[in-house]
Amino acid sequence: MNILCLDIATHTGWSVFEDYRGSVTLLKHGCVDLSKGKTRALELQRFVKEKIKKHKIKLVLIEGIYFRRNIGTYRLLCMMQTVVYITALNLNIKTLQCPPSLIRRTISQANNFRKMDKLEVRLIVNSTFGLKLKEKDNDISDSIGVMLAYINNNKLFYPIEK
Numbered sequence: 001m002n003i004l005c006l007d008i009a010t011h012t013g014w015s016v017f018e019d020y021r022g023s024v025t026l027l028k029h030g031c032v033d034l035s036k037g038k039t040r041a042l043e044l045q046r047f048v049k050e051k052i053k054k055h056k057i058k059l060v061l062i063e064g065i066y067f068r069r070n071i072g073t074y075r076l077l078c079m080m081q082t083v084v085y086i087t088a089l090n091l092n093i094k095t096l097q098c099p100p101s102l103i104r105r106t107i108s109q110a111n112n113f114r115k116m117d118k119l120e121v122r123l124i125v126n127s128t129f130g131l132k133l134k135e136k137d138n139d140i141s142d143s144i145g146v147m148l149a150y151i152n153n154n155k156l157f158y159p160i161e162k
Helices: 040-055 071-090 100-110 118-129 135-152
Strands: 002-007 011-020 023-033 057-063 094-098
Touching: 002 040, 002 135, 011 040, 011 135, 023 040, 023 135, 040 057, 040 071, 057 071, 057 135, 071 094, 094 100, 094 135, 100 118, 100 135, 118 135
Parallel strands: 002 057, 057 094
Antiparallel strands: 002 011, 011 023
């Protein structure tokens, strides 16, 4: 089964994994720039649909939205998450999410860290998958971190409509 993991933002990190009988392999990863113009929702929809079809995705995992003080950013992320969910739903693909704090906590517990930031997530991702991601690749490492959390404790993930 192929799984698409997303760290949704204006620079959306993505990664595709193959889960074959409990053995997980990272197939592809990257980042898509959605920062320009008013068509970002359509661009995200096109991107997600393309990845689902190209990689025969059966499950989409999303890092949930963390509300901070900026209501404009929160609304944008909600819209983008909704686009991903509806796109996957229209293609009969199951979509699950997990809050960022639980993703980091799950990864940190599995790797004996107390508290994690983007640097530690990137270091663990690089170490686990033999990558050389840099600071500019934090969105990519966060999307891969979503899968690490899912591997460590998939019960933390829940459907978006819940």
